[in-house]
Amino acid sequence: MWQIYIKNFKNYLTLERALSENSIEAYIRDVSKFWEYLEITHNDAPSVTEVSDKHIFSFFQYIDELGLEATSQARMLSGLKAFYKYLEVEDVIKQDPTLLIASPKVGRKLPSTLSYPEIVQMLESIDLSTPEGTRNRAMLEVLYSSGLRVSELVELKISECYFDIGFLRVRGKGDKVRLVPIGRDAMHYTQIYMEEIRKHQPIQTDFSDHLFLNRRGKNLTRVMVFLIIKDLAMITGIQKNISPHTFRHSFATHLIEGGADLRAIQEMLGHSSITTTEIYTHLDRAYLQQTIVDFHPRNRGFR
Known part of the structure; x- marks a missing residue:
């Protein structure tokens, strides 16, 4: 029944609201994500x-825990409010469940999220003529490509690193292990770092x-990664915290x-209780990899 209502909602937005194609797509995507969430979290949605x-x-x-920033949450709430307002007008429901949802700022406050152009700006500001710059480019490409925690990155x-199949084996919180896809650019710069820099330094x-590794041949600390990113933000003039x-x-x-x-993102972030053996059964590896290929900005044109 959800599919029917979503289809009718789309017709309503097109014919009666006369919204642009991009706006309609955004509304439908928001409602579809909510439906998808209900199916993930309920045996009988x-x-x-x-x-x-x-x-x-x-x-x-x-979605707050997944990392969606407050402005995007507000847009998704707007989409759900439009959907349930439509259902109320059509007498499908008697009471709008979004009526009392006044703000998307649920749970903990998230740090700022960078836009894709800002990500590119930071990556391209790195000086690749220095050993540290080559390492930093590889490191930040991996951080953004695979959504790692900083503690996972430095360890x-x-x-x-299984570059032949495009995956990283990551040890997360509670020593839980998961396989995470790694993008083409991240592999490219990491292999340059390994061959041209790391191979020639004392370890x-x-x-x-x-x-x-740092200059002394030891692993980087979380504080060092934090300072590297802060310096890049200052160099590029990005004012966000x-x-x-x-x-x-x-x-x-x-x-x-x-x-x-959403399930693929949840798996890659390591938010569910995933053990080593469950990695191969929870979601197919090819499916996770295809998610990166299809939807990550470093692997396709980002609009």
Whole structure:
């Protein structure tokens, strides 16, 4: 029944509201994401008429945890409000469940999210003529390409980089392991770093398998990554209060806004309880990789 109501809503927006094609697509995408969320989180998903404000509030908590910035949440709420207003006008529902949802700012406050042009601006401002610059470009490409936590980035091992299949084996919170796709640009710059920089520097024994190293041959710290990003923001004139986690939120936001499946994003971020063996059964690896290819800005034209 959801499909029928969404289709009718689209006709309403086209014929009666005379909205632009882009606006209609945005509204339909927002409602479809909410429907998708209900199917993910409920064995018996509620129908259009059974949705309550609790369902909508929990949906915004969910996308907040995935990293969708407040402005994008506000736009999605606008789409849901338009949908339920339409259903109310059509006498499909008696009470609008979005009526009391006044703000998308649920849960914790997220740091700023960078736009894709801002991401590109920061990446391209890095001086590749220096060893540190080559390393930093590879590091930030990986951070944005795969949505890693900064702690996961600094502990990433060479033995856990499977470039032949385009995946990283990442150890997250609670020592849980997941496979995360890595994009073409991230692999390209990482391989340049490994071949031209890392191979020629002295490496301390305990850090021989760590991918990203400092000048002394040890792994980078989280503070060092934070300072690198702060310096780049200052160089490029970006005024937002950003951190390594901003790249993770940007990764999730750009995938969501590009139309990627919420379950795939949840898996890649490591928000569910995923064990080593479940990696191969929860979602197909080819499906996760295709999500990056289809929806990540570094792998397609971003609009």
